[in-house]
Amino acid sequence: MNYGFIGFGNLANAVYQGLREQGDLSFAYFSRHRKEVEIPFFEDMGSLVSFSDVIWLGIKPQDLGEILSQLRTCDLSGKAIVSPVAGKSIAFIESYLGGNKTIVRIMPNLAIAYKKSVTSFATNRPGNETASDIYSRLTKLGKAVELPESGFDLFTSVFGSGPAFILAFIQIFKDKMREFNLPGELADELLLMLAQGTVSYFSENQEKYSIEQLISNITSKGGTTQAGLNYFGEHRLGALFEGVLEAAKNRSIEMRG
Ligand SMILES: NC(=O)c1ccc[n+]([C@@H]2O[C@H](COP(=O)([O-])OP(=O)(O)OC[C@H]3O[C@@H](n4cnc5c(N)ncnc54)[C@H](OP(=O)(O)O)[C@@H]3O)[C@@H](O)[C@H]2O)c1
Structure with a gap:
């Protein structure tokens, strides 16, 4: 399975470090600037999206609207979106991408790099195979809990x-x-x-x-x-x-x- 990061800052890099030993995953990223990292860099979002089965949103909350506006012009059929973006709901992402995409909202912390995160999980497609696969991978990176989105604000603060x-x-x-x-x-x-x-x-x-x-x-x-x-x-x-x-x-x- 191919995981593509849009934005590759502190959190995306930590997620990558946590997941990199799971042998069946390949990784790439797109961001404004190329980073000194070992995974492939795509210069445009469209190429990153074509590569990805799962798209991870590693950008700041204030940049999310702009990124989603670009993302909706890409062919997203069959792809899942994972968002660790603080404060932003699944409904917000659906308002850009439509309600027919598999969207997973998570709130991890940087200890995900060392498989010691506490991570909350919510999805608009409970039981979907890709969403369940992501949840099961998160359980290997510390503790993961399914949580209604109404609990994400407090969870974000505490964990x-x-x-x-x-x-x-x-x-x-x-x-x-x-x-x-x-x-x-x-x-x-x-x-x-x-x-x-x-x-x-x-x-x-x-x-x-x-x-x-x-x-x-x-x-x-x-x-x-x-x-x-x-x-x-x-x-x-x-x-x-x-x-x-x-x-x-x-x-x-x-x-x-
Ligand atoms: N840091 C944490 O502990 C933590 C914990 C839980 C959740 N989160 C969430 O994770 C998200 C990322 O946080 P972070 O701390 O990793 O932020 P960060 O280090 O500032 O990284 C943000 C990334 O977004 C990229 N970016 C910004 N605008 C872009 C654009 N228009 N096109 C492409 N890439 C763009 C930046 O690229 P350039 O570097 O090339 O400019 C950078 O790689 C946030 O939404 C935050 O709420 C963070």
Whole structure:
């Protein structure tokens, strides 16, 4: 099966990295500029479309309308479209391409490159062979869940933007560590081990214990963790952080089409 990317930026490249070892797929891309990548580049959209069985939309939300206007002039018979474009609905894509195309809407994150994405999936053709094949491939690139499109805005905030929010949190730790004056990349290495250790602790115990219990295991009464968590609660940092997730969700709603 041939997968063709329209736009080959961060997300398309991550999807390609995740899928490249699946031996029955061939890849190519079309974008404004040629990239330093190993897969073939097509200089015009029509040639990329002719090559593709499945067309992946790797462009930004604000460019989607223009790309779909061009795409509808191509022969799309028998081809499926996959869109990871934030905020843009299947109905929006159908409004350009018509209702008779197989369209899959997904929301992955960049960890799809390492087969560790959490990816939501919706389609206008449930049970369609190509759509089911795409879903099954996504399940091999981390966790995939079928989700009504009404849930995509919150899902985009939590799982699409999530890695950036978790890293922004780790950056706060890093800023605080400036006091140690550590050489070179050592601060990043130590924080990476902290994150990996936390993930291991979570993954080894999550079937048996709730997150609250796991936090409680680190917290002695009257101790240092307790002092930090008290500050967390008194300053309502949880509610503040929920505001971050709400802001991202609301932006996804604003971008809807
Ligand atoms: N980044 C993420 O973590 C993430 C996660 C989930 C979903 N998404 C979604 O994935 C989509 C892509 O995001 P991204 O971060 O990969 O963006 P990006 O890195 O900016 O890549 C956008 C690509 O679109 C190409 N492009 C723009 N206008 C074009 C045109 N008129 N014709 C052909 N190609 C065009 C660009 O080509 P040139 O480089 O040649 O200009 C570039 O390759 C977005 O809709 C986003 O909502 C992203």
